[in-house]
Amino acid sequence: MAYDYLAPLRDMRFVIARVLGAPVSWAQCGPLADCDIDTTAAVLEEAARFVREVVLPLNAVGDAEGCTLHGSAVTTPAGFGAAYQAYVEGGWPALPTHPDWGGQGLPLLVDAAVREMLSGCNHAWNMYPDLLHGAYETLKHHGSEELKSRYLADIATGRTLAAMALTEPQAGSDLGALTTKGLPQPDGSLRITGSKIFISAADHDLTEQIVHLVLCRLPDAPPGSKGISLALVPKLLPDGTRNSWTVDSLEHKMGIHASATCALRYEGATGWLIGQPNRGLAAMFLMMNSARLHVGLQGLGHQEIATQNALRQAFERVQFGKPIAEHPAMRHLLLRAQALTEGNRVIAYRAALALDEAEHHADETVRRRQSQLAALLTPLVKAQLTQQAFDTASQALQVFGGSGYTRPCGVEQTLRDCRIAMVYEGTNEIQAIDLLQRKVLADGGAALALLIEEFEAEAAACCAAPSLRDFGEALQAQCAAATQATQRIAAQAKTDAQAPLRAADAYLQAFGHLALAWAWAASARAAQAEAETDPAWAVAKTERMRYGLQWLLPAAAGCWQRATALDAALPALVAPA
């Protein structure tokens, strides 16, 4: 059986239209008001065709061939450049960008569904365009008029690609420790000097121009994270000459072999400040938040492709006289994968819709609230979807048995490729701290209260329908557990500043169960609306969601217990001999 991908168009449409009612929200969002579900469906159908025909076939090729470095120039695998050209010609990079800059101005939620497809089918190829939107947002909001007029249209349409140059050997999670220098020049530019590592897509042959967004320190900048500035450093200078930076080496990695992970040296390269001096991290965080949602969508794409291939295998493979799909152990594996994938899709798309509303909704109160919700959901989406992608890919490998461990099967590449997403753009441990400390506790629980309000409304609606009462009650119980746990941690934090750090990981896992309980309930209720037009589909959907409720949600109690085990000891580690 060849590893294949059929975009889950039916489920995407269901989540967007029925579960989230996105077109109703978009109608209140001036520039998005024209986007109805038929437009959305047409775009996604076209994307599905492009992804399957053009991008998917390069996945195994890219894994086998990898990137190569000739001098300081990176060569991508055969076919990558042509596929990217077709991607630009198809207008895909411009999907969510503003018409002022050549974009199509479609909702981020539509773009999110496209990104899901791209990452599942070819994570490594998708690494090149996946950073575009973050660069676009950063430049649009913080760039000078001159920089925007020079670069923004090309970025908004994908003619120029972008890279984020953050990490240095001594500065991984701790960006405040970075030392790359930016020396102001009389002409207003900066001379950038320093080394960076793990820079994805810093060089390649997909586009002529590449811009780096580089974190650096200006002279006399305060130490730590308050002294960091952001610079735009192009590959080609305005006069057409090559800028002074060098790719020293490419990393040999577990997966995403076709994504060029570069060690870079800036040797007095020319750049220009984006935003205010020493406010680089704030500008960068705009890019990082977009990037973190995208990373969550990478997880979702991997989860989907692993699940659907395992499902096909389960119906093709006969053991003990019947397809293995009939064996309870395989049913558990696959129903779990489906319940998590479909639930996570609802959560991720909800975050994307929040970004659309935060940007465009006519009502300022709605904009503010949706912005809070997007910020709250982002670390959850990033951490949960990437962790579960890895778990699901591993479970899918079990369905294939021994073949799953071999290269030609495809699922082991998914497992290797998706693993990086738990690390980059802030490790999942960093996301857990971000969720609990910055997004839940820092505003006194205000954003959380908004989310719980939305979830409780769903619970009430389910409780009102006799056939969905179990969903409603379970969701209500999760809301109560979340509220209570948060209050307990907040109270403890007053006298014990480390308490949230100890609780963060368990809190994120528990919070993920809460969000899934909501997603399953909302999906089951929305499925009732399709019960007349497609009863078999509606029943099966409800059964998968109920599988989540009955078999997966019981793990939530243990997570809440750990999150509130405030007296439990977390001893110091003993140094190795």
Added chain:
Amino acid sequence: MAYDYLAPLRDMRFVIARVLGAPVSWAQCGPLADCDIDTTAAVLEEAARFVREVVLPLNAVGDAEGCTLHGSAVTTPAGFGAAYQAYVEGGWPALPTHPDWGGQGLPLLVDAAVREMLSGCNHAWNMYPDLLHGAYETLKHHGSEELKSRYLADIATGRTLAAMALTEPQAGSDLGALTTKGLPQPDGSLRITGSKIFISAADHDLTEQIVHLVLCRLPDAPPGSKGISLALVPKLLPDGTRNSWTVDSLEHKMGIHASATCALRYEGATGWLIGQPNRGLAAMFLMMNSARLHVGLQGLGHQEIATQNALRQAFERVQFGKPIAEHPAMRHLLLRAQALTEGNRVIAYRAALALDEAEHHADETVRRRQSQLAALLTPLVKAQLTQQAFDTASQALQVFGGSGYTRPCGVEQTLRDCRIAMVYEGTNEIQAIDLLQRKVLADGGAALALLIEEFEAEAAACCAAPSLRDFGEALQAQCAAATQATQRIAAQAKTDAQAPLRAADAYLQAFGHLALAWAWAASARAAQAEAETDPAWAVAKTERMRYGLQWLLPAAAGCWQRATALDAALPALVAPA
């Protein structure tokens, strides 16, 4: 930081002597009575040196180089052959085999600790000798005198290596579906014809002679698993000529690149029956049980090497002004890894000790009981240790961050290599069914009752010590939960034969928590005995075990709940379009 390995000699000795009191048991086991803890410690120290100096350095080399096929002959990576020769000359294959056949007759538990070291340091290399003991046991118990005199001494000392030829394309988990033929010849031999896949170490250049234990069907054999016979098929026939089988290809795999995974064709190869016609599976299961314990030990070895390297990294890597070992998120990751690794070591070694007592104890009642316990613990050890090795290796990768995803770091190889162990020798899903159906329910809970009795004695001992009361009470609660859950499933199974199949996966996970609760309690209590000689070590050990109790055991309740969710629906899967 280079990926390194220091055998956990201190912990091994502690588990063997203090937690399990193995030397006291061995004293009742005639041929093992001479093995005291000093002998054991000396052997393990020597093994640790050999493994670190000879086997570990070939791990990355083997991964990069892999095996190659020239014609039908497999070449292993540079250095593998010399290392194996040193291994044979050091007497390591002969450690647990009988002196009658050139062995040293040491306990299987001692051999288990050596296997743990070997697999963690170089899983692929260890694949070659790791099957020896199963082949030895099978031949010793079921082989004719002639076969034994021809092959057993060379197998017992490692001069000949062995392979298990079970799987065929249509017969993976379902061995009853295999079709390889064995045609009796007038001289008493069999002519073997058929194809096998995924045969580890079927050919290589480590030894001249290789014997295959081949499952096949005699003419007119009954269909299914009751018509399967076992044959010994050597590479070199008694007259020195090459037997008629061919390696058609090697698999390209996610990991263990240096282990030759062969597709084989037997073309009228000469072999001889082992054991009775049509009773091949029974003979093979002896080999499989030994192999399954070894696979669990592979998981343990991987868990150990990943954990200790992550710990070193956590003390070397400075972020936010201090070693990351001080950050709560990293402490959680590492304490979890340590609590699981050390707990799993107790469980695996307990199973190995049970095998020693089952074979050699003077008291027949003890032999029978320990045999039941070994059978009960084997599927747990296989499934839990391999699953947790994968989880722990993934967590260890998080500690390394971006570097962890790159080849030179080493931890990504551990993650890739260890993944196969969840699949082969019976997938972990098969182990879960084996545990619940064959080992727990089939004897009416008798074996389980023996284990619970042992665990309850430990719980009582802990409850009697004020400082260990929490361990004792938690273990008591787990024993009660296990007993109750098992009774409920057994009752349900009377009218609902599928119930155990639905519950099996959750039951295994819950059962694993029970076993860990015992291991943590027993270790904490045993550590008190070292409180005077090495108080810092005893305190730290107890803290790690208590971490398991407080932070990991809360997940057990959700597992027991799922295992007994007898009314929860497990809907049929919907076939893909």
